[in-house]
Amino acid sequence: MKVRRGTDRRRIRKVELSLALLVLAFCLIGLGAFATFTSSTSASHSVTTGTVTIALGATGASTNRLNVNATGIAPTDTIQRSFDVINQGTLNLASITLTSAATASSLLDTDATNGLQMAIDRCSVAWTESGSSPAFSYTCSGSTTVVLASRAVVGTNLALANLGALTAGVTDHLRLTLTLPSTADNTFQNQSSTVQYTFTGAH
Secondary structure, rough: HHHHHHHHHHHHHHHHHHHHHHHHHHHHHHHHHHHHHOOOOOOOOOOOOOOEEEEEEEOOOOEEEOOOOOOOOOOOOOOEEEEEEEOOOOOOOEEEEEEEEEEEEOOHHHHOOOOOOOEEEOOOOOOEEEOOOOOOEOOOOOOEEEEEEEEOOOOOEEEEEHHHHHHOOEEEEEEEEEEEEOOOOHOOOOOOOOEEEEEEOOO
């Protein structure tokens, strides 16, 4: 009887083991079958940024006279300088501003009322230059618009209006006019200032 019981246990274990192997085999077969049914697709694209670049025209010509000094001015005198502002970037701009600062200062720039006054105009075509350095003057054969109304020469982030150079690739022909008012008294004699003009474009 003991031998028979041992034989029965071995048979039961063999059956259990066989069943376990069959279940494992079916699972493996199922996994293998599932793995063979696949599908995929993909796409890609590149992303590049644009550029914001503004520049002044070439110096030494009517495209940029901002570096030409003026001497011996008196009350009611005006100083005119032509220059181009160019949008050389690939992006259109939301604004172009001007910051004018005195790197060498005097009453000419610190007295906002009686000191130098600044205005900027735009010509639809290149300005026609006459006179000789430093006494240049300019006329416009096209139409003119006000870019910056007359104000004290020194200012920060001054908004410039009516500019075509907000559009990429466009050049604006501009004229800067400085005037020493008639109200400048004797204290303005023998004064000297150096004014730096910085133009900033923002997208």
